[in-house]
Amino acid sequence: MTADLATKKNLQTRLNRIEGQVRAINRMIQEDVYCDDVLTQIAATRQALNSVSHLLLEQHMKTCIVDKINHNETEQAMEELLKTFKRMKG
Numbered sequence: 814m815t816a817d818l819a820t821k822k823n824l825q826t827r828l829n830r831i832e833g834q835v836r837a838i839n840r841m842i843q844e845d846v847y848c849d850d851v852l853t854q855i856a857a858t859r860q861a862l863n864s865v866s867h868l869l870l871e872q873h874m875k876t877c878i879v880d881k882i883n884h885n886e887t888e889q890a891m892e893e894l895l896k897t898f899k900r901m902k903g
Contacts, residue, residue, distance in 0.1 A: 820872055827865050834858040866901060873897070 835858060841851045874894070881890035 831858060831861050
């Protein structure tokens with residue numbers, strides 16, 4: 814990954830927050846918190862993780878994919894992107 818320092822810091826901050834959310838979900842389950850409240854936290858965590866993946870994908874396209882295209886590896890770059898999109902889709 815060739816992300817700039819600010820992007821890496823942003824990703825790390827978001828991931829640290831997500832890590833905290835997952836620990837909180839675990840605590841909620843241990844403490845028998847109302848199921849709907851736990852599910853709400855899980856949905857928020859999933860959304861936060863999706864946000865990180867979209868930011869990382871954007872960075873990947875702006876750096877790695879553009880670099881491949883600049884090195885006349887356009888077909889490989891497009892194949893890689895298609896595989897990545899399929900993986901992200903679910």
